[in-house]
Amino acid sequence: MFCRKLPKYLVTLARSYHRTGSKQSLQASIAKVPDNLVKALAGIVGDKNVSTAMAVREQHGRDESYHDCAPPEVVAFAESVEHVSEVLKLCNDAEVPLIPFGSGTGLEGGVNAIRGGVCLDVSKMTNIISVHPEDFDCTVECGVTRNTLNNYLRDTGLWFPIDPGADASLCGMCATSASGTNAVRYGTMRENVMNLEVVLADGRVINTAGKDRRTKKTSAGYNLTNLFVGSEGTLGIITKATLRLHGIPEDTISAVCNFQDVQSAVDTTVQVLQCGIQIARIEFLDEVSVDACNKYSKLDMKVAPSLFLEFTGSPNSLKDQTQLVGDLVKMNNGSDFRWASDIEERNHLWKARHDILYACMALRPGCKPYSTDVCVPISNLPEVIVRSKEEIQKAGVVGPIVGHVGDGNFHVFFPVDQSNPEEVKVVSEVARKMAVLALEFNGTCTGEHGIGMGKRKLLEQEIGEDGLDVMRQIKATFDPKGILNPGKVFF
Ligand SMILES: Cc1cc2c(cc1C)N(C[C@H](O)[C@H](O)[C@H](O)COP(=O)(O)OP(=O)(O)OC[C@H]1O[C@@H](n3cnc4c(N)ncnc43)[C@H](O)[C@@H]1O)c1[nH]c(=O)[nH]c(=O)c1N2
Numbered sequence: 001m002f003c004r005k006l007p008k009y010l011v012t013l014a015r016s017y018h019r020t021g022s023k024q025s026l027q028a029s030i031a032k033v034p035d036n037l038v039k040a041l042a043g044i045v046g047d048k049n050v051s052t053a054m055a056v057r058e059q060h061g062r063d064e065s066y067h068d069c070a071p072p073e074v075v076a077f078a079e080s081v082e083h084v085s086e087v088l089k090l091c092n093d094a095e096v097p098l099i100p101f102g103s104g105t106g107l108e109g110g111v112n113a114i115r116g117g118v119c120l121d122v123s124k125m126t127n128i129i130s131v132h133p134e135d136f137d138c139t140v141e142c143g144v145t146r147n148t149l150n151n152y153l154r155d156t157g158l159w160f161p162i163d164p165g166a167d168a169s170l171c172g173m174c175a176t177s178a179s180g181t182n183a184v185r186y187g188t189m190r191e192n193v194m195n196l197e198v199v200l201a202d203g204r205v206i207n208t209a210g211k212d213r214r215t216k217k218t219s220a221g222y223n224l225t226n227l228f229v230g231s232e233g234t235l236g237i238i239t240k241a242t243l244r245l246h247g248i249p250e251d252t253i254s255a256v257c258n259f260q261d262v263q264s265a266v267d268t269t270v271q272v273l274q275c276g277i278q279i280a281r282i283e284f285l286d287e288v289s290v291d292a293c294n295k296y297s298k299l300d301m302k303v304a305p306s307l308f309l310e311f312t313g314s315p316n317s318l319k320d321q322t323q324l325v326g327d328l329v330k331m332n333n334g335s336d337f338r339w340a341s342d343i344e345e346r347n348h349l350w351k352a353r354h355d356i357l358y359a360c361m362a363l364r365p366g367c368k369p370y371s372t373d374v375c376v377p378i379s380n381l382p383e384v385i386v387r388s389k390e391e392i393q394k395a396g397v398v399g400p401i402v403g404h405v406g407d408g409n410f411h412v413f414f415p416v417d418q419s420n421p422e423e424v425k426v427v428s429e430v431a432r433k434m435a436v437l438a439l440e441f442n443g444t445c446t447g448e449h450g451i452g453m454g455k456r457k458l459l460e461q462e463i464g465e466d467g468l469d470v471m472r473q474i475k476a477t478f479d480p481k482g483i484l485n486p487g488k489v490f491f
């Protein structure tokens with residue numbers, strides 16, 4: 001039944017799974033990390049950097065998603081690439097699962113140790129190695145977070161704009177191919193990573209674009225950099241990233257406006273982009289999200305489908321952009337255009353947008369967030385959002401919608417009561433239908449959060465059997481013993 005040579009813990013796992021086909025059997029067959037391996041880990045990273053305490057394990061066994069906590073058996077903290085390399089060699093030789101941990105803000109259960117093993121926390125690797133303002137790039141260690149980098153860059157007039165809301169580690173952001181509200185202007189992690197230092201499963205250290213290379217373009221061989229972007233800890237551990245920087249815009253204005261229906265808000269977005277306006281941010285919130293935002297972030301927006309917008313540039317270009325967008329809003333019967341030009345007001349608005357997860361959770365205290373993440377070609381977006389909303393209403397569940405609509409990407413956050421299996425089932429089914437709808441409209445089941453545990457079945461539907469086989473072959477090349485974050489991306 002098991003055609004490839006599998007590591008011991010996977011053979012046990014697969015046998016018990018095929019015997020009973022149940023979730024319990026998967027959990028029962030989690031391999032134990034032997035005591036001597038824990039000692040060997042301490043020998044590499046030092047006693048203070050190894051913990052088997054339940055509180056530490058639980059803290060590392062979950063992210064911000066609804067997935068049940070699955071604690072690793074031991075947590076090791078790396079302080080250098082040498083630590084990472086030695087720990088990987090150890091786990092690879094012992095055929096023990098190893099799960100990289102950045103800052104635990106993921107939304108797809110990427111860090112959950114569903115097959116036990118060692119969690120390697122890289123948050124102590126926080127050196128900003130170099131900044132080249134004249135070349136618009138920098139190189140950071142894996143534990144540096146985006147806020148830390150942007151605070152450090154403040155005096156250079158540059159910034160790293162990719163903004164997933166949470167203060168995630170930059171290499172965790174590489175690992176999930178993160179984006180967020182600024183992607184419409186600056187792209188995602190994929191467009192902003194120039195080189196990565198990666199430790200492979202057997203402990204070898206590679207630089208995906210060659211050591212110390214930091215060019216804007218390259219045609220040198222396969223694009224290894226982008227193979228690791230979005231690999232979710234399943235191909236190697238990213239220990240350094242060379243990133244593109246951008247100039248801080250001269251001037252910024254934000255605005256909010258609302259519409260009679262979802263369709264008009266999304267139509268406006270599509271027209272803004274079709275007119276070639278270089279908008280900095282354009283975010284959609286449906287009336288349920290606006291209501292949640294008002295209550296949680298003390299705003300007083302009209303409870304209606306709305307757009308949050310941001311314009312950047314010189315004073316003249318701001319005038320042109322805002323005038324044109326104002327006209328488009330009017331054409332779509334939008335109203336209540338409210339401008340925020342001073343920094344405090346703008347920050348309050350965008351903080352409210354970024355806190356939307358917590359605002360929506362506050363609608364049903366005690367629930368966990370189940371979030372969808374479909375992305376479709378922009379021209380298909382209005383229909384997909386409208387039909388998704390119909391599915392939510394038909395199912396009778398709470399499902400606020402927010403979207404990075406300029407990218408064709410939107411989320412429904414279902415605050416779900418995990419103790420109610422019927423409710424979890426209903427929500428999962430609506431989420432699945434939405435993803436299938438997006439696939440029918442030439443889209444993807446995940447624009448920015450990744451596959452993790454929750455979207456593994458959908459990946460097959462999206463990529464197809466042969467495509468998935470090629471992905472498995474790549475995985476087997478980089479990680480022949482299957483130790484790296486097993487059970488993520490694929491079953
Ligand atoms: C309130 C809020 C709002 C948002 C988001 C989260 C939250 C809490 N996110 C999701 C999240 O911030 C995003 O997935 C980050 O990129 C995860 O970075 P962490 O460092 O937290 O990785 P985390 O530790 O959660 O790990 C995520 C995955 O990457 C792997 N990994 C981590 N570090 C690694 C490394 N150095 N090498 C290899 N693998 C590694 C892990 O094994 C795991 O599979 C998001 N995202 C987004 O794209 N757009 C958005 O709008 C938002 N919004």
Ligand SMILES: CC(C)CC(=O)C(=O)O
Pocket residue numbers: 107165180353354356357369371372402411412413
């Ligand atoms: C859906 C989320 C929980 C977070 C996110 O991606 C966002 O707020 O845009």
Ligand SMILES: [Mn+2]
Pocket residue numbers: 180404411448
């Ligand atoms: Mn998002």
